[in-house]
Amino acid sequence: MTTFYRLLGFLRPYKGGLIASLILASAAMVMTVAIPYLTGLAVDALQTGARHARAHELALRNHDRHTLLVLALVIVGVVLIRWALTYLRRIIAGRVSLGIEYDLRGLLYGHLQRLELGFFDHQQTGQLMSRATVDLQAVRFFLGYGLVFILQSALTLVLAGIAMIVINPGLGLIAMLPVPFVVVISQRYGRRARPAIQEVQQRIAELTANAEENISGVRVVKSFAREPLQLKRFRHSVSRVFDQAMVSTRLEARYNPMIGFLPQLGLAAVLLIGGVSVIHGHLSLGQFSAFFLYLNMLIVPMRSLGVTLGLAQRATASGARIFQVLDRAPRLTSPPGAPPLPPGGGHIEFRGVTLRYEDPDEFGAAYSRTREGEAIRASETAQGGRPDSPAPVADAESAGTAAPPAPPPPASSREPRRARAVLRDIDLDVPAGRTIALVGATGSGKTSLVSLISRLYDPTAGRVLLDGVDVQSVNLRSLRQSVAVVSDDPFLFSASIAENIAYARPGASLAEVEEAARRAQAHEFIARLPQGFQTQVGERGLTLSGGQRQRLAIARALLADPRALILDDATSSVDSSTERLIKRALDEAMVGRTTLIIAHRLSTIALADEIVVLDHGRVIARGDHSQLLETSPLYREIVAKGLPEQVFLTRAPREREVSGL
Ligand SMILES: Nc1ncnc2c1ncn2[C@@H]1O[C@H](COP(=O)(O)OP(=O)(O)OP(=O)(O)O)[C@@H](O)[C@H]1O
Numbered sequence: 001m002t003t004f005y006r007l008l009g010f011l012r013p014y015k016g017g018l019i020a021s022l023i024l025a026s027a028a029m030v031m032t033v034a035i036p037y038l039t040g041l042a043v044d045a046l047q048t049g050a051r052h053a054r055a056h057e058l059a060l061r062n063h064d065r066h067t068l069l070v071l072a073l074v075i076v077g078v079v080l081i082r083w084a085l086t087y088l089r090r091i092i093a094g095r096v097s098l099g100i101e102y103d104l105r106g107l108l109y110g111h112l113q114r115l116e117l118g119f120f121d122h123q124q125t126g127q128l129m130s131r132a133t134v135d136l137q138a139v140r141f142f143l144g145y146g147l148v149f150i151l152q153s154a155l156t157l158v159l160a161g162i163a164m165i166v167i168n169p170g171l172g173l174i175a176m177l178p179v180p181f182v183v184v185i186s187q188r189y190g191r192r193a194r195p196a197i198q199e200v201q202q203r204i205a206e207l208t209a210n211a212e213e214n215i216s217g218v219r220v221v222k223s224f225a226r227e228p229l230q231l232k233r234f235r236h237s238v239s240r241v242f243d244q245a246m247v248s249t250r251l252e253a254r255y256n257p258m259i260g261f262l263p264q265l266g267l268a269a270v271l272l273i274g275g276v277s278v279i280h281g282h283l284s285l286g287q288f289s290a291f292f293l294y295l296n297m298l299i300v301p302m303r304s305l306g307v308t309l310g311l312a313q314r315a316t317a318s319g320a321r322i323f324q325v326l327d328r329a330p331r332l333t334s335p336p337g338a339p340p341l342p343p344g345g346g347h348i349e350f351r352g353v354t355l356r357y358e359d360p361d362e363f364g365a366a367y368s369r370t371r372e373g374e375a376i377r378a379s380e381t382a383q384g385g386r387p388d389s390p391a392p393v394a395d396a397e398s399a400g401t402a403a404p405p406a407p408p409p410p411a412s413s414r415e416p417r418r419a420r421a422v423l424r425d426i427d428l429d430v431p432a433g434r435t436i437a438l439v440g441a442t443g444s445g446k447t448s449l450v451s452l453i454s455r456l457y458d459p460t461a462g463r464v465l466l467d468g469v470d471v472q473s474v475n476l477r478s479l480r481q482s483v484a485v486v487s488d489d490p491f492l493f494s495a496s497i498a499e500n501i502a503y504a505r506p507g508a509s510l511a512e513v514e515e516a517a518r519r520a521q522a523h524e525f526i527a528r529l530p531q532g533f534q535t536q537v538g539e540r541g542l543t544l545s546g547g548q549r550q551r552l553a554i555a556r557a558l559l560a561d562p563r564a565l566i567l568d569d570a571t572s573s574v575d576s577s578t579e580r581l582i583k584r585a586l587d588e589a590m591v592g593r594t595t596l597i598i599a600h601r602l603s604t605i606a607l608a609d610e611i612v613v614l615d616h617g618r619v620i621a622r623g624d625h626s627q628l629l630e631t632s633p634l635y636r637e638i639v640a641k642g643l644p645e646q647v648f649l650t651r652a653p654r655e656r657e658v659s660g661l
């Protein structure tokens with residue numbers, strides 16, 4: 001229920017529109033209620049007219065005919081006014097609904113942007129996407145239309161009820177008798193439907209996540225010819241949605257007709273009792289007609305009550321899922337009013353730094369992934385899961401309980417043990433302007449270490465300082481503008497090459513972009529592309545090779561002109577001639593700033609003034625090449641055997657690289 005009230009909060013900016021649409025709806029209702037009354041009068045007029053005609057009282061008969069004509073015209077007028085009111089109301093309600101959608105999208109997306117990287121590490125993209133689309137739609141549809149519809153239905157009930165009681169209190173009460181039952185049944189329905197619908201939404205999210213993974217992982221899928229498996233998994237997800245949607249459909253099928261059926265009983269009772277009253281002359285035929293029409297008016301809102309309540313349940317279920325995201329507070333922020341990073345040359349210090357990545361938190365995806373994994377295993381043993389086999393969830397409903405929201409897995413058995421520290425007690429001082437190479441086996445914590453500088457993560461203990469100030473104490477934006485990271489797998493947006501490079505500094509002129517590209521040794525290959533700098537790349541454009549992307553990323557970093565430059569694995573995926581180009585680019589890039597290079601190749605290591613060796617999250621040695629050859633057995637081993645990656649990635653003979661050192 002609190003979710004529901006919170007959802008209503010989104011209506012606040014639209015109070016005006018909402019009130020207007022309520023007033024319009026009420027006015028339209030008054031018109032609607034007037035019609036049976038006018039019809040009743042007309043029936044009476046035609047009945048007396050017929051009597052007068054039989055008695056050959058022509059003057060009176062003409063008067064009745066005139067009355068009938070006037071009444072017919074009034075009814076036409078009333079209908080036209082109602083049409084105009086409804087038209088206006090729909091326009092206004094549409095504005096409210098779309099406005100809410102607009103606001104919610106902004107809010108959700110804005111919030112996602114504020115969440116730290118660690119949050120996204122544990123999320124499936126599809127899960128978040130489905131909250132931003134499917135769930136959002138459900139909320140806006142209900143707030144924009146459903147709510148007014150419910151209020152309108154309630155108003156119809158009240159107005160028609162009053163009208164009936166005014167016409168004939170006894171008969172009115174009989175007609176209204178089903179109402180309390182309908183309310184009780186609707187409530188019951190609501191209580192049972194919500195968890196079922198929430199589960200449907202959750203499974204749709206899983207399905208979206210599944211589809212998203214299938215598509216973005218298509219390269220792996222195809223290279224291992226695993227399409228059948230993927231299809232099977234996808235079908236499994238689809239059938240999970242199907243099963244659960246059937247649960248809620250069954251609930252709906254059980255309750256909805258019941259809600260519609262009760263008022264029909266009232267109708268029959270009124271037909272009988274009211275008819276007898278007419279025969280006995282206690283009630284005029286006109287009154288009876290009006291009464292009957294009022295009763296009919298009740299049927300539609302009552303029958304659609306189930307549907308509208310369904311909408312409300314869906315909106316609440318979806319709202320809960322949206323609030324789950326909105327309530328997840330960002331854990332990595334700068335203190336309010338934090339000063340910008342003071343100017344400096346890029347002196348980096350790590351003091352007693354320990355890093356433990358956070359466990360996946362209570363929020364969604366981790367649990368759904370586990371459940372999905374389990375379900376797939378289950379379905380594989382049971383020879384595939386398509387709907388005809390009664391799914392366990394469907395049983396839950398027939399056993400009399402709607403599928404409960406799936407419980408999170410028991411913490412003890414599922415939760416990974418508390419994450420171990422990936423960096424331990426690191427003390428490292430990198431003077432401004434120096435170039436340091438970080439080497440170490442895979443998983444030794446190199447990427448983790450450098451990601452602390454621009455605060456992609458915060459250390460669990462210890463401090464990271466940039467130019468003498470704790471990075472956690474300064475404005476995050478200014479910090480990140482001062483540190484550029486070239487990752488080993490650079491991401492390109494669906495945009496032109498020029499836009500992708502200028503991403504680091506959107507105001508940059510084309511000349512500056514070209515200059516950065518030239519310094520990153522990317523100019524030549526860009527010139528050979530069909531539209532040069534305007535060539536579209538990324539998901540909807542040309543696909544670039546790994547080495548090309550890396551050089552674009554270096555150009556991007558150069559354009560940002562940071563005081564600290566971090567190059568992660570930047571030469572891992574290129575051949576030796578490209579590597580030479582990249583080396584030149586790096587040489588260029590390093591001038592006048594502090595650079596940390598995570599190096600897998602000796603030729604890259606050679607660019608550095610100093611080498612730091614990392615092992616299992618600790619700094620175990622530091623020095624230049626010849627010093628380390630003497631002091632560090634691990635470094636000697638690295639030089640002798642090559643880093644594990646080198647075995648795969650280096651195509652040029654090792655001897656040449658070593659001699660080039
Ligand atoms: N976002 C993350 N969440 C949880 N654990 C992580 C995360 N990133 C890395 N780890 C873990 O931290 C450890 C160090 O990873 P890191 O990426 O820093 O290694 P690396 O030295 O850069 O390795 P490589 O040379 O393969 O790139 C690994 O055991 C890894 O599993």
Ligand SMILES: [Mg+2]
Pocket residue numbers: 446447448568
């Ligand atoms: Mg790494």
